[in-house]
Amino acid sequence: MATADAVLVIGAGIIGLSTAYAITRTAPGTRVIVLEKEPRPAQHQTGRNSGVIHSGIYYRPGSLKARYAVQGAAEMVKFCAEHDIPHEVTGKLIVATDRAELPRLHALVQRGRENGIPVRELVPSQIAEYEPHVRGIAAVHVGTTGVCDFRAVTETLARLAQDAGAELRYGQRVRAITERGGEVVVSSADEEFRATVLVNCAGLHCDRVARLTGLRPAMRIVPFRGEFYELAPSAADLVRGLVYPVPDPAFPFLGVHLTRGVDGGVHIGPNAVPALAREGYGWRTVSPRDLAQTSAFPGTWRIARRHWRYEIDEVRRSLSKRAFTRAVQRLLPDVRPEDLIPAASGVRAQAVLRDGTLADDFLFAGTGPYVHVLNAPSPAATASLPIGREVARRALAALAAA
Structure with a gap:
């Protein structure tokens, strides 16, 4: 049983461990306990993405996402360099392949400049200087985008937090949360943990953890699976760096893009489809409980009515490798279906x-002894260091008020 007078963090993804690390740095001597249901950190969103350090060009000026992404990208590069974590500032291209995309591309240029991001507009011949096999009618080069190993970042944060006195407990699935005698009591299958403040960084399960505390958040986690391929070694030279399409502003996903990672492999994706479980990394993984809760939530059906045409295309690409290849060929005409090898998916x-x-x-909530992170979308991994400090600030304020 852990003692009270502590901050207890649920979730050992990059946000949870960044929070724990920030608390140990901001308020040395504070008791910090991190609970994680998996046997090691970074097993879900943190460890299942394309590893991109986002620049912040997509995000509305003044939003938390814009501010945290720009600040976080610079901090993440510095953190990786200081701790010998594989990383590279590659820059990236955002490429228009149709004239209808040009107004959106120009809007991104303006947004990037408002966010203080170095951008350069390119004509087709200049695109070829960066990516000889990519085709487009115009593009933007974003100089501050990069790649890194976010799993290694998270493992480093875990080590640094532990070195400063934080306690990490793996294999601890939270079953119940109660308040007793001015303390928060968190129960797993065979142990109780007591703390003064609880921080919910549970990611795919954050709304469930919030409800265990008595909060009734006006949101629900609806899981979307991102499906990736990687280029076969014989075709890997088709892509030098990072190449993105012009995103559809009506949908929160960036479209099928090309990413050369720190390991030299080229990931292509994601294709975004509804997942049949919160940890549903393939069509065969189905959770009746997750499906029932998702189906019972009114927002699920409203988003389906709003975006059903978009999702039909996503599902078609999920079920047909040739359809997926055609989407890739808009940017990379030389790619063939046999060049694409299935890779790990994320949710x-x-x-x-x-x-x-x-x-x-980003969506934060909570009063009294609770701090909830209820939405940490991309660029959460990029921005994890400043986000961790913000969550730590809220947790320490709650601790001081207790």
């Missing part, structure tokens, strides 16, 4: 409001 914890609106920014 995005998308917060959806009751009216079917997709929560687009």
Whole structure:
């Protein structure tokens, strides 16, 4: 049984461990306990993404996402360099392949400049200087985008937090949360943990943890699976760095993009489809409980009515490798179906409001002894260091007020 007078963090993904690390740095001597249901950190969203350090070009000026991404990208590069974590500042291209995309591309240029991001507009011949095999009618080069190993970042944060006195407990699935004698009591299958403040960084299960504390958040996690391929070694030279399409502003996903990672492999994706479980990394993984809760939430059906045409295309690409290849060929005409090798999928914890609106920014909640992170969308991994400090600030304020 852990003692009270502590901050207890649920979730050992990159946000939870960044929070624990920030608390140990901001308030040395504070008791910090991190509970994680898996046997090691970074097993879900943190360890299942394309490893991109985002620049912040996509995000509305003044939003938390814009501020945290720009600040976080610089901090993440510095953190990786200081701790010998594989990383590279590669820059990336955002490429228009149709004239209808040009207004959106120009809007991104303006947004990038408002966010203080170095951008350069390119004509087709200049695209070829960066990516000889990519085709487009115009593009933007974003200089501050990079790649890193976010799993290694998270493991480093765990080590640094432990070195500063934090306690990490793996294999601890939270079953119940109660308040007793001015303390928060968190129960797992065979142990109780007592703390003064609880921080919910449970990612795919954050809304469930919030409900265990008595909060009734006006959102629900609706899981979307991101499906990836990687280029076969014989075709890997088709891509030098990072190449993205012009995103559809009506949907929160960036479309099928090309990413050369720190290991030299080229990931292509994701294709975003509804997942049949919160940890549903393939079509065969089905959770009746997750499906029932998702189906019972009004926002699920409202988002389906709003975006059903988009999702039909995503499902078609999920079920047909040739359809997926055609989407890739818009950017990379030389790629063939046999060049694509299935790679590991990820699941995005998308917060959806009751009216079917997709929560687009970071969403924090909680009063008294609770701090909840209810939406941490991309660029959460990029921005994890400043986000961790913000969550730590809220937790320490709650601790001081207790």
